[in-house]
Amino acid sequence: MSNRPKGIVMRALKSMLAVLWFPAASAFAEPEHPFLSPTNIFAPASTPAYSIFDLSLFVLEVTAAIFLVVFSLLAYVVVKFRKKAVSDGREPAQVYGSTQLELAWTVIPILIVVTLFLAAARVIASIQNAARPSNAIEVTVIGHQFWWEYRYPSLKVVTANELHVPVSDPAHPTPTFLTLLSADTDHSFWVPRLAGKTDLIPNHPNSMWIDPHETGLYLGQCAQYCGTQHAKMLLRVYVDSRDDFDRWIQEQRQPAHLSDVASQGRHIFEITACINCHAVAGTVANGRFGPDLTHLMSRQTIASGVAKNTIGNLIAWIYKPDVFKPGCEMPSMGLSVQQSAAVAAYLVTLR
Numbered sequence: 226m227s228n229r230p231k232g233i234v235m236r237a238l239k240s241m242l243a244v245l246w247f248p249a250a251s252a253f254a255e256p257e258h259p260f261l262s263p264t265n266i267f268a269p270a271s272t273p274a275y276s277i278f279d280l281s282l283f284v285l286e287v288t289a290a291i292f293l294v295v296f297s298l299l300a301y302v303v304v305k306f307r308k309k310a311v312s313d314g315r316e317p318a319q320v321y322g323s324t325q326l327e328l329a330w331t332v333i334p335i336l337i338v339v340t341l342f343l344a345a346a347r348v349i350a351s352i353q354n355a356a357r358p359s360n361a362i363e364v365t366v367i368g369h370q371f372w373w374e375y376r377y378p379s380l381k382v383v384t385a386n387e388l389h390v391p392v393s394d395p396a397h398p399t400p401t402f403l404t405l406l407s408a409d410t411d412h413s414f415w416v417p418r419l420a421g422k423t424d425l426i427p428n429h430p431n432s433m434w435i436d437p438h439e440t441g442l443y444l445g446q447c448a449q450y451c452g453t454q455h456a457k458m459l460l461r462v463y464v465d466s467r468d469d470f471d472r473w474i475q476e477q478r479q480p481a482h483l484s485d486v487a488s489q490g491r492h493i494f495e496i497t498a499c500i501n502c503h504a505v506a507g508t509v510a511n512g513r514f515g516p517d518l519t520h521l522m523s524r525q526t527i528a529s530g531v532a533k534n535t536i537g538n539l540i541a542w543i544y545k546p547d548v549f550k551p552g553c554e555m556p557s558m559g560l561s562v563q564q565s566a567a568v569a570a571y572l573v574t575l576r
């Protein structure tokens with residue numbers, strides 16, 4: 226019984242730490258620093274994230290100053306006016322009402338609140354009103370239960386779950402502007418090191434932009450509860466050098482590289498409802514309900530970052546998607562393990 230409060234404190238501390246460290250999102254990250262979360266809000270790498278970081282430091286400073294003043298006064302009063310060992314029997318002076326004091330504790334907090342409001346309004350405006358240079362990359366992000374669709378309308382690329390953008394040199398910015406849409410319910414796009422959180426609302430396009438200053442993999446997570454597998458709707462943003470990005474775009478624009486190696490698996494895929502939900506450019510598969518599979522093997526993970534993209538995981542996924550994501554929108558198609566393996570053998574040729 227005596228250690229119960231300690232348990233509660235430990236739990237509170239742990240849940241506070243979890244805010245800085247999403248274990249799910251970091252599952253496949255190789256962080257440069259083992260103790261730093263890849264979703265660390267204090268490690269900005271793109272202009273909007275820097276602005277938000279500066280603002281949060283400013284708010285922390287102001288609130289820390291308030292804390293110090295209030296706490297010091299409190300400590301002073303507690304010590305100074307504590308009950309004396311030897312009382313002289315008199316009551317301390319009783320004070321009723323003080324216009325000066327009341328004015329002070331009304332006006333000072335109002336000034337603080339106005340300052341914080343103006344600081345936040347300035348950052349919001351500077352991010353929202355940023356000019357869109359003509360060389361900006363345009364991506365339409367569509368949130369689905371429980372995965373991400375990425376379309377590059379002017380580059381004619383459609384992909385899923387792993388967003389590629391070019392690095393943006395602050396001297397010659399090449400930002401990426403995202404238009405956020407939803408196919409079903411509310412989702413939220415949040416990659417803390419790149420920008421603030423922005424919701425994807427059905428029938429209400431939102432927008433945001435990022436200009437990552439360093440290449441690498443940036444992680445995040447759908448940040449608006451959207452259904453049973455919301456927690457497994459992870460975000461992966463690959464920031465490539467300009468050359469790598471251009472090469473990636475070129476490869477993604479190609480139709481599927483088809484070969485006869487896995488013709489049996491391809492046949493099963495094409496006579497099963499897979500093709501009503503998935504597209505493989507250049508074949509009969511033109512479904513749009515699920516992720517585009519044309520270049521499936523160019524992705525490191527499947528099912529929005531939940532599992533590594535290996536043939537073993539593909540077989541397990543096709544056989545029974547619920548193994549990875551119980552309640553997800555892809556049904557088990559009732560294929561045998563052998564049939565699932567044949568289909569997976571076809572999918573791994575989709576490079």
Ligand SMILES: [Cu+2]
Pocket residue numbers: 368369370371411412413447448449450451455458
């Ligand atoms: Cu979601």
